[in-house]
Amino acid sequence: MKYRVVVRRCKEGWGKPEYKSYEVDVDPDTSVLDVVEKISLEMDRALVFEHACHHGVCGACGMVINGVERLACVTKIGGVARNGIVVLEPLRGFRVISDLAVDKSRMFKQYALVKPGTHEKVNGVVGIEKLLDCLECGICYSACPIANTFEEYLGPSVIAMSYRSTIDGKIPAIIDTRKGVWACHASFECSARCPADFKPGETIMKIRKGLLFGKLEVV
């Protein structure tokens, strides 16, 4: 099936981005990422985009597809195209490196402040560890109106990761501040867009409840 893929391109030194169209003919079941890769190999070798695992576990390929944040590798082009048109833009809330690749250091910088673990315990099973479900894709930052309002906000994923990976049940004091859980205003777009069902919004509210009713301690 024929699709028009419109990509927001932006190179170093450009004042404004440009929206460039590429015509492709692919199966509607093809993932948006596979289409972008095809475009980069056959039509535009300078197209910049991020990808790694191609099956929704590494978080590299998050982008805005027809206005909504998604992982390109598990999004079928037929499912999102409107009248055969798909518009691709980089994630919001991050500095654009080029085209569809963004600099996620804004999010990863916060890790030094909360020092999250990478594992969580598995309910009811002894001796089994699990890497956190959070893909660290940054989609929650792109979707969150607060993360797009002020740069210092710790962010939905960082807060949720810190809570889920805690070993002694306590959380870092910085989470109990205005740049932590108290910045959130219940938009829940983070949870709505999260490709890993990590539920950061619900976790933030759970932390607030714990702090308000004295059930959660800070370190």
Next chain:
Amino acid sequence: MRMGYVIRSWFKVRGRGLEQVSFAARRLAGIIMALYFLVHVIDISTVVLGKEVYDAFLEVFTSPSAIVVDLFLWAALVIHGVLGVYSLVIEMGIMVEKRKMLLALSWFIIVLFFLVGAWVIMNVS
């Protein structure tokens, strides 16, 4: 972060969930009320400029076309107030798993309160 970019991020509603739409509605209502408050303080303070000026302003604000503005303001008040209570509850971590139901109920109450208030505004003037 640039002001225009920031404000536009509050009002992204295309393809978004009901919670985000409600967040945008609540914020818009709040901005409208804040602006109205500013206007109101100004028009009330015209009393220092003398009775004629004050009366002239009051004529504008109590004219029939002003009822439309009143309805608009009442809507903003109801939306901001009811959603404010909704978010107060949710932001304390209460009923978070059932928030969709609570939100649907909130919008039902918003419509109800608006209709009641609209009736009062249109019939009492």
Next chain:
Amino acid sequence: MSLLKHVVVIGGGITGAAVAYDLAQRGAKVTLLERGSIGSGTSGRTHGLLHSGCRYVADVEVARECYSENVVLRKIAPFLFEKNGGLFVAIDESDLKYKDFFLKKCEEAGIPVRELDRNEALKLEPNLNPELKAAVLVPDGTFDPLKVVLSFLASAKLHGADIRPFNEVVGFRMEAGAVKAVKVFDKASEREYEIEADFVVNATGAWANKVARLAGLSVPVKPSPGVMVALNARIGHRVFNRLNKPGDGDIIVHHRGTSVIGTTSWVVEDPDRVPIPREHIELMLRRGEELAPIVSKLDVKAVYVSSRPLIGAIRASTGREVSRSFAIIDHSREGVENFASIIGGKFTTARLMGEKMADFVSERLGITQPCRTADTPLAPYWSYFT
């Protein structure tokens, strides 16, 4: 003029990252060039299996090498791995007949394994086929490949390495039998530039021959793709392996809300053009169902493919196998003395590949620091970004 030796490493996958880290730690000035984003080649699409080595027990040396690196990685970066172990499961008679050979070889290779009875195995992993005839617990692990590559690169950056994704090598400037400079196209600025180098390491894996040809050289690599099928649910804690000789679709790896069945193997000419054969997808699902019947009730979340850098026939004059599982190609035999390629290997043994390549380059450049990567904790992957 800098007294530091400048090494340019081409390839931002796990091999390039390990080489860059080792050389930077030994004091070389390292620049790494990757044409796409980090891990966007073969490494990102790896199965994510931290091999215990048991899969390769038929060749005891390879198995031993695998297990030894498994232990090293667990030591230097425990935060990167789910260290839950794996199970080798016998489903039919042929599998059962393999068990004694398997156990004997594991012992020979020094890999600690434990046989479980059927009930124990099903209690640990209820989704396994209840008709299973035997099960062996092995020290497998799983990981998120991108984060592992980023950790190695973060460690390299700590030692001053300059990592440049979206920078594609488009040529080389040669002078009197050596590479003087690498010609690079920076996709973010759409500018071409040159970077001078004392030594060039071609760590592009399946693309090694494509890159070497830009210098008029050749690498005997056979790009060998394999299909992976990711399901829409996670069905186990530990890796499921089929107890038999290595074959198609005999491993299921679980992580982050999905279980991935893999894989197959065939050879292609161009790693940038790999069509996915439908029959392979169906085969994966059938084989997966044999290990865990619940597979038939799940949907496919994604299907992906990437090419292994298999070693082709190595002419005695061009290659040197520093290990049975990977090879360093010394291009001085082709007339270029400061260019070397590295192919073969597994993700699990990448650190060792980095060590051997760094040994090779250090010898050429007169760097005397020994390798310390096996004893140094890896930097956390998020520090790559800060």
